[in-house]
Amino acid sequence: MTDEQTRLGELREEIDQLDQKIMELISARAKCAQEVASVKMTSNSGQDVFFYRPEREAQVLRRIKEQNPGPLSGEEMARLFREIMSACLALEKPMHIAFLGPIGTFTQAAALKHFGHSVVSVPLPAIDAVFREVESGAAHYGVVPVENSTEGMINHTLDMFMSSPLKICGEVQLRIHHHLLVSPANKDQEITRIYSHQQSFAQCRQWLDTHRYGIERVTVSSNAEAARRAAEEPGTAAIAGDMAAELYGLEIVANSIEDRPDNTTRFLIIGREEVPASGHDKSSILVSMRNKPGALYQLLEPFHRHGLSLTRIETRPSPSGTWAYVFYIDFEGHVEDEQVRKVLADVEDEAVELKRLGSYPIGVL
């Protein structure tokens, strides 16, 4: 045996021993989580038991990121723990997560990033169907896209909150990389048509105008549907992400063709319960104001006076009348915070209506 072989043998021996310890520790952790479940059941007899605790999971992931000694990055370590927690929670109760489908969409990728892979993910054909599935109790939580850094707000999601009783329980951001994809069987054919979702076409507009000018662009209901069609129809391509490419066995012709390298989509987690404070939270509200001079100033002034940071303000037409508006506002803080309570009380004095959509942990992953 050479020196190199001897050294490799020793290192592999060490890795095997470490793996054994990791396995024992993960099993001990899983037993603890099971114990937590039985405590929750006995202390909550007869009432709804909330096995999934978003605020606690956010705290665990934040601590892991902060205390991670390296050489793995904090993000990487948190992702590993995300999966460990997901598996532990599945022992307590397997969660059903509705998402904007079909399978292979970025929304599914966001759902798995947020909840880990030990959940049952349920694809639904439209954003309102995801809301209905959670409202009816058929799914524990839902995941819907809410804004993209290149293309702006997903208005359909915002408008759903006007009528839905659901709460926002979390947020997750996903870097969106689009590829031009073809079926390996049709690789040598000339492409005469490209399928994609309207949002993805918009996020790749400049690239398409420069590199595939004049080729017909056909909008379909999702990237995954685009990939499915490209897999079947000769002479076509799709713009979609890695998950859809893998699912339909497509090959990448051009990689990461989004116009902005930081192209990111933010998704919301919707559920039926309010989430207690995690220590680093955000809140969302819908406010309709009287249509009078200074209305927007009056709405924003309390945030300034109490030093609360706004992270987003969007205006949507009110369903109650022509030229009336509803403001969708995100800000830092939790409704349990004293400062937030004061601001909301002031806003409520001036507003026609104030709807609290929820306070939730700022996305960790």
Ligand SMILES: C=C(O[C@@H]1C=C(C(=O)O)C=C[C@H]1O)C(=O)O
């Ligand atoms: C174990 C618990 O239940 C679930 C599992 C968690 C975990 O594995 O760390 C954390 C929060 C809950 O979603 C808990 O509430 O502490």
